[in-house]
Amino acid sequence: MAHExxxxxxxxxxxxxxxxxxxxxxxTRYPMPPLSELQAAYRALVVARRINEQCSALVRQGxxxxxxxxxxxxxxxxxxxxxxxxxxxxxxxxRDAVAVIGRGVPPxxxxxxxxxxxxxxxxxxxxxxxxxxxxxxxxLLHAAGFAHAAKLRGEDTVVVAMCGDGATSExxxxxxxxxxxxxxxxxxxxxxxxxxxxxxxLSRQTAAASLAHKAIGYGMPGVRVDGNDAAALLAVMHAxxxxxxxxxxPTLVEAHTYRIQAHTNADDDTRYRDRAEVQEWVxxxxxxxxxxxxxxxxxxxxxxxxxxxxEAEAVAAELRDALQAEHVPDPEDLFRHVYAERTPRLxxxxxxxxxxxxxxxxxxxxxxxxxxxxxxx
Amino acid sequence: MTLTHEAPATTAATVESLTLAGAVNHALxxxxxxxxxxVVFGEDVGVLGGVFRVxxxxxxxxxxARVFDTPLAESGIVGAAVGMAMNGMRPVVELQFDxxxxxxxxxxxxxxxxxxxxTRGALRMSMVIRIPYGGGIGGVEHHCDSSEAxxxxxxxxxxxxxxTPQDAYSMLRAAIESPDPVVFLEHKKLYWAKGxxxxxxxxxxxxxxxxxxxxxxTLVAYGxxxxxxxxxxxxxxxxxxxxxxxxxRSLAPLDDATIEAAVRSTGxxxxxxxxxxxxxxxxxxxxxxxxxxxxxxxxxxxxxxxxDVPFAPPKLERYYLxxxxxxxxxxxxxxxxxx
Numbered sequence: 001m002a003h004e005x006x007x008x009x010x011x012x013x014x015x016x017x018x019x020x021x022x023x024x025x026x027x028t029r030y031p032m033p034p035l036s037e038l039q040a041a042y043r044a045l046v047v048a049r050r051i052n053e054q055c056s057a058l059v060r061q062g063x064x065x066x067x068x069x070x071x072x073x074x075x076x077x078x079x080x081x082x083x084x085x086x087x088x089x090x091x092x093x094x095r096d097a098v099a100v101i102g103r104g105v106p107p108x109x110x111x112x113x114x115x116x117x118x119x120x121x122x123x124x125x126x127x128x129x130x131x132x133x134x135x136x137x138x139x140l141l142h143a144a145g146f147a148h149a150a151k152l153r154g155e156d157t158v159v160v161a162m163c164g165d166g167a168t169s170e171x172x173x174x175x176x177x178x179x180x181x182x183x184x185x186x187x188x189x190x191x192x193x194x195x196x197x198x199x200x201x202l203s204r205q206t207a208a209a210s211l212a213h214k215a216i217g218y219g220m221p222g223v224r225v226d227g228n229d230a231a232a233l234l235a236v237m238h239a240x241x242x243x244x245x246x247x248x249x250p251t252l253v254e255a256h257t258y259r260i261q262a263h264t265n266a267d268d269d270t271r272y273r274d275r276a277e278v279q280e281w282v283x284x285x286x287x288x289x290x291x292x293x294x295x296x297x298x299x300x301x302x303x304x305x306x307x308x309x310x311e312a313e314a315v316a317a318e319l320r321d322a323l324q325a326e327h328v329p330d331p332e333d334l335f336r337h338v339y340a341e342r343t344p345r346l347x348x349x350x351x352x353x354x355x356x357x358x359x360x361x362x363x364x365x366x367x368x369x370x371x372x373x374x375x376x377x
Numbered sequence: 378m379t380l381t382h383e384a385p386a387t388t389a390a391t392v393e394s395l396t397l398a399g400a401v402n403h404a405l406x407x408x409x410x411x412x413x414x415x416v417v418f419g420e421d422v423g424v425l426g427g428v429f430r431v432x433x434x435x436x437x438x439x440x441x442a443r444v445f446d447t448p449l450a451e452s453g454i455v456g457a458a459v460g461m462a463m464n465g466m467r468p469v470v471e472l473q474f475d476x477x478x479x480x481x482x483x484x485x486x487x488x489x490x491x492x493x494x495x496t497r498g499a500l501r502m503s504m505v506i507r508i509p510y511g512g513g514i515g516g517v518e519h520h521c522d523s524s525e526a527x528x529x530x531x532x533x534x535x536x537x538x539x540x541t542p543q544d545a546y547s548m549l550r551a552a553i554e555s556p557d558p559v560v561f562l563e564h565k566k567l568y569w570a571k572g573x574x575x576x577x578x579x580x581x582x583x584x585x586x587x588x589x590x591x592x593x594x595t596l597v598a599y600g601x602x603x604x605x606x607x608x609x610x611x612x613x614x615x616x617x618x619x620x621x622x623x624x625x626r627s628l629a630p631l632d633d634a635t636i637e638a639a640v641r642s643t644g645x646x647x648x649x650x651x652x653x654x655x656x657x658x659x660x661x662x663x664x665x666x667x668x669x670x671x672x673x674x675x676x677x678x679x680x681x682x683x684x685d686v687p688f689a690p691p692k693l694e695r696y697y698l699x700x701x702x703x704x705x706x707x708x709x710x711x712x713x714x715x716x
Contacts, residue, residue, distance in 0.1 A: 118495075119494070120495045124463070124496060124499055125499060125500075131495050131500075135488075138456060138487065141453055141455075141456025141457055141459065142457075142460035142488070144457050145456065145457030145460020145464070145468075146464045148460065149461040149463075149464035149465060149466045150464060152416065153465075172483075175450040175452055175453030175456065176453065179447065179448060182447075182448055333497075336498075337496075337498045338493075338494050338533050339533070340498070340501060340555075340556035343583070344630070344634070
């Protein structure tokens with residue numbers, strides 16, 4: 001496929017509909033999404049923020065082992081999931097639990113990985129969501145292969161593949177974009193450029209003018225968008241998804257956003273960035289921006305806000321309930337899914353562990369009987 | 378040289394004499410014809426038919442949608458195969474040479490091997506990764522590695538290394554039909570060796586086979602080393618010693634029962650492989666035989682393997698590779714005087 005360079009290069013400024021205070025700007029490159037969609041997006045944003053806050057709290061309470069928060073990046077999370085049809089697929093990273101839940105995965109199932117019960121807690125086929133990928137950029141290739149299979153069968157499935165700015169330095173990022181472009185696959189690559197790969201700033205990832213500029217090297221369009229402007233993100237993602245569905249091939253979308261929290265609870269971000277910089281981005285909060293706009297448009301009543309808050313609280317309660325319950329994972333699960341059928345070797349090893357467990361249980365039982373006996377004396 | 382574990386074939390219409398490369402080609406063609414979800418891709422596998430001509434004619438017969446060249450990107454090939462398997466296809470990918478497969482290592486170890494486990498069986502990686510491997514062909518650096526231990530060490534993978542055209546055909550068909558991912562290692566030195574192939578014959582994965590009966594000691598081998606072991610057994614027979622040869626074929630899982638029964642029957646074992654011996658498949662075999670057959674053994678299990686050095690350059694490989702003499706020296710050291 002031959003393209004004019006000008007069609008593939010990103011614009012000089014990111015696509016942006018709303019300024020920091022929620023005032024509409026004169027953006028002509030894309031149509032403004034309808035108010036009804038912005039209302040839905042706002043609802044999703046509030047729920048997303050509440051999930052992030054709740055999960056961070058659950059880490060402090062020791063209920064989650066770790067939580068990489070998308071606080072501040074919720075507009076990207078919402079815009080990744082909302083434009084997809086039910087038959088489409090999302091390929092998320094470890095920081096995208098909110099987008100995973102946005103596709104309909106029950107919050108408790110989305111947290112199974114981070115609470116340490118199993119490596120993934122939902123059925124990917126039921127929701128059209130791949131397991132959250134931890135090794136960077138590896139899932140972008142899965143997304144390309146998934147879309148390739150759909151294309152071979154003549155299906156119009158679209159795949160959204162998510163990654164961060166750090167992942168764009170990985171070899172798999174290059175291989176995935178190249179494959180998707182060469183085969184004209186229906187993949188939208190959404191890069192959340194949040195400024196940091198743990199502590200390493202974007203300047204150490206690339207010398208390119210922007211990450212979206214990389215697209216032209218693969219022969220696909222690159223788009224820069226304000227990652228804290230849900231309206232702009234939805235407009236750009238809809239266009240990219242529509243293009244992919246119509247057979248137009250992949251698009252690279254770079255969303256400029258910011259990771260408000262540290263990388264995870266285990267990280268200390270005071271060692272590598274100024275509080276003033278964080279505060280600047282707090283002021284660009286995606287929720288406040290869309291809320292202001294909807295209020296000015298008279299599209300967000302106090303009653304609606306109450307309803308949205310209640311919905312967000314219900315999701316938070318669901319998360320708390322799920323994680324307060326004591327989970328006792330079954331050790332036999334270790335052997336159940338390695339192969340479709342257990343090998344004789346795995347049968348032997350499970351038999352050994354089962355025997356250990358049985359003996360432990362026996363000696364515990366004997367100990368407690370002994371203690372009771374002592375007490376009786 | 379005719380290579381087969383079976384009795385001479387009958388004149389059945391399903392039997393033909395094929396090279397190992399031809400047998401793999403035949404298996405791919407039959408799988409493509411039998412199942413529309415099978416796709417074959419990799420570097421140079423399309424128009425060219427593969428650098429070893431293993432995919433010769435497949436693109437022309439089945440179309441470029443099902444047999445196609447990819448960009449030159451091994452991680453990309455395997456990563457895309459993962460996505461295809463997630464979406465109902467059965468990809469059979471070729472990584473052109475053993476050492477050129479290494480860029481795909483993360484995809485193989487972190488996703489191919491683990492996706493089924495991660496998703497509690499919801500997303501089984503039904504796919505085959507074909508890798509031409511091994512030395513003895515005068516290849517330069519990066520073309521002769523025996524990389525099987527990396528894969529055999531990884532839980533979730535099935536690793537197959539056939540030594541006859543029949544096993545190559547039957548085990549590749551079984552690999553493509555398997556719900557689990559299979560690393561299918563094709564020894565380059567065996568590619569042009571001919572043998573009878575019966576396309577109706579089924580050989581399951583995970584089973585070893587006694588390639589030659591014998592009573593005095595057991596040679597345990599796989600891939601091209603099976604040939605060397607058979608040659609050694611022939612020489613030994615002329616010298617009055619009866620050596621049994623076991624072709625383990627399946628490096629993961631290992632067929633403990635067959636290996637155990639064979640070694641117990643002779644009481645002596647030599648494990649042969651061309652990979653460096655330290656922390657290798659040969660090491661695992663020796664350890665298992667020691668654990669399972671100790672009271673039957675007349676002598677310690679010996680290993681004849683490649684040295685613990687990078688694979689030799691063409692003019693030195695004959696010093697590196699296990700040969701008949703080295704195997705017979707090891708057999709000679711198995712405490713015969715104590716009997």
